[in-house]
Amino acid sequence: MKTDTKLTTLGRDPAANFGVVNPPVYHASTILFPTVADLEAAQKTKTKNQMRYGRYGTPTTFALQDAIAELEGGYAAFAVGSGAAAILAVLMAFTKAGDHVLCVDTAYAPTRRYCDVVLKRYGVEVDYYDPMIGAGIAAMIKPNTTLCMLESPGTMTFEVQDVPAIVAACKAKGVATAIDNTWATPIYFRPFDHGVDVSVQAGTKYVGGHSDIMLGLIAVRDQAIYERVRPAVDDLGASTGPDDQFLALRGLRTLGVRLPRHYATGLVLARWLEKQPEVSRVMHPALPSCPGHETWKRDFKGATGLFSFVLRPHPKAALAAMLDELELFGMGFSWGGYESLIIPANIAAHRTATKWTDPGQLLRVHAGLEDPEDLIADLDAGFARLRAASARAAE
Numbered sequence: 001m002k003t004d005t006k007l008t009t010l011g012r013d014p015a016a017n018f019g020v021v022n023p024p025v026y027h028a029s030t031i032l033f034p035t036v037a038d039l040e041a042a043q044k045t046k047t048k049n050q051m052r053y054g055r056y057g058t059p060t061t062f063a064l065q066d067a068i069a070e071l072e073g074g075y076a077a078f079a080v081g082s083g084a085a086a087i088l089a090v091l092m093a094f095t096k097a098g099d100h101v102l103c104v105d106t107a108y109a110p111t112r113r114y115c116d117v118v119l120k121r122y123g124v125e126v127d128y129y130d131p132m133i134g135a136g137i138a139a140m141i142k143p144n145t146t147l148c149m150l151e152s153p154g155t156m157t158f159e160v161q162d163v164p165a166i167v168a169a170c171k172a173k174g175v176a177t178a179i180d181n182t183w184a185t186p187i188y189f190r191p192f193d194h195g196v197d198v199s200v201q202a203g204t205k206y207v208g209g210h211s212d213i214m215l216g217l218i219a220v221r222d223q224a225i226y227e228r229v230r231p232a233v234d235d236l237g238a239s240t241g242p243d244d245q246f247l248a249l250r251g252l253r254t255l256g257v258r259l260p261r262h263y264a265t266g267l268v269l270a271r272w273l274e275k276q277p278e279v280s281r282v283m284h285p286a287l288p289s290c291p292g293h294e295t296w297k298r299d300f301k302g303a304t305g306l307f308s309f310v311l312r313p314h315p316k317a318a319l320a321a322m323l324d325e326l327e328l329f330g331m332g333f334s335w336g337g338y339e340s341l342i343i344p345a346n347i348a349a350h351r352t353a354t355k356w357t358d359p360g361q362l363l364r365v366h367a368g369l370e371d372p373e374d375l376i377a378d379l380d381a382g383f384a385r386l387r388a389a390s391a392r393a394a395e
Helices: 003-009 036-044 059-072 083-093 109-121 134-140 163-172 223-236 242-274 293-299 316-324 372-394
Strands: 076-080 100-104 125-129 145-151 176-180 198-202 216-220 279-283 306-311 341-345 362-366
Touching: 003 059, 003 242, 059 076, 059 216, 059 242, 076 083, 076 223, 083 109, 083 145, 083 176, 083 198, 083 216, 083 223, 100 109, 109 125, 109 145, 125 134, 134 163, 145 163, 163 176, 216 223, 242 279, 242 306, 242 372, 316 341, 316 372
Parallel strands: 100 125, 100 145, 145 176, 176 198
Antiparallel strands: 076 216, 198 216, 279 306, 306 362, 341 362
């Protein structure tokens, strides 16, 4: 089946649910077993989609997990309470005291926190690498390296990694690879096609699509990786509720029509921003100026609505004048929903393998589903306020 057909049909079994189109919401903690033998068997045998306790999944959970695994082209998937929980589960699955992890310098902030605080606390060493390192990652692999964390494009600055080159170098040394694929989703980038072992998404974002769920998704390429990750997911105990699972399944049904709109609107905004005198640069993987653009063209099927741009230096009061009165762009710490968002970000403190030295303010944009002309008008009015406030400050 083609992707759009899969999005419409996966995770559904009307014949098993009295003809109901959507999988029902199963609220459950206790699962009853008719015999002692059945109870003991459930404790001993832990397989995919096994009913034993609500935390390990219900039919609602299994419907979502099976749909995600099929979309990713993997063996299995896990649904957990948030994207951050998914990252932590993967880090736990592949590390123990004395191990070494390589993590891309442009990783999601909670990923860095887990590496710098949690892993360090338990005796795991972490080194950060330049997202543009490619095959050069081989020189950073140590005898005790067990995991390489990727994220492409990178958080806030959108560098596109050469995933196949990094994966090949890691496989040659027996190092597992995991990628945060929230930006592209498996619709626009399929990690397993490029040799990655684990694909992570914050289902809170594009899968949910309506800014009203918390969800993390982990997909694994084969059974051996599944057996490695499953105990970490179980031990973490970060299960997600059935209502969010149901809403994620609903979100999947429209993902194939929402993402192209986010892509198109985001690119319109990015190209418009490139022409504004107040903007020093735009970071969008579909633009030739973005680091890794050629890799994006080679490996990705599209782009989504998230990108950044950098203003030329302006007083903070002028930035506030620009952002505070925006009518369509909200300021909030998520993305992937139907609404447009914009936030200022200060990233210099979150880079160690690379340096952020741009003197201007970075603004991250999520292009929602509003009309692009209305969004441009909102930004244009914001730039007018920015100019006026900067002029007043200079007087």
